[in-house]
Amino acid sequence: MESWYLVVCKPKQEERAKTNLQNQGIEAFYPKLTTERLVKGRRTVKQTALFPNYLFICLESKNGNFSAVKNTRGIGGFVSYGASYQLVPELIISQLKNERLHTIESKIPKMGDVMCVNNDSFSNIQAIYKEPDGDMRSILLINLLNQKIEVSIDNKDIAN
Structure with missing residues (x-):
């Protein structure tokens, strides 16, 4: 049975870790947030991780290659709760995948401000x-x- 686990990535390496895991045949996911703001007087749109430095991965509970995940470039390690790795409910993952997390920051002025x-x-x-x-x-x-x-x-x- 496959389960979703939470891993910690090295700073700003979510995309690198995700790509390296997918190259090994491991399903990986992290939700992205789109923000729009003024930077040096220019409007810029940027995508960032909703949960910086965290990645969700799907592995077999009993026969999953946990050591390969820990040794993947960009991964810091598993988030653990006591002696066991932190499981993430399937419902949360499906909601995060289905939601379109496009939020625009309030730094851009609106008409009438x-x-x-x-x-x-x-x-x-x-x-x-x-x-x-x-x-x-x-x-x-x-x-x-x-x-x-x-x-x-x-x-x-x-x-x-």
Whole structure:
């Protein structure tokens, strides 16, 4: 009977460990999380492990090649509970595999958010976020002389 086990990977080597295990014919899995954020004023989308440094593997409970898993590049070892390796219920694995874990971080402003602008032209001026203007800039509404004026500003010059 096959069971799912939890293993610890070396830092940032989940994908390497997964590939090496799959090359040995061992089913391996780790859920990924997609995040979107502003980095140096640019919108970037990045996939990271939902559980950093952990990997789920499927092995035969009695005849599984546990020593091969422990000696695989990228693997640190099994997570154990007392003297036995940590089992993961099939229900949890199936839910993690079926879920589309795409969450967008709240660092990206949304229409109507109040922002603070701080650059050469405007110093600590409050503005309302309207929309992105390419990858590096955003369009904001600034209140000048009791009128809302659209201004395109570098993303690095605005903050929540």
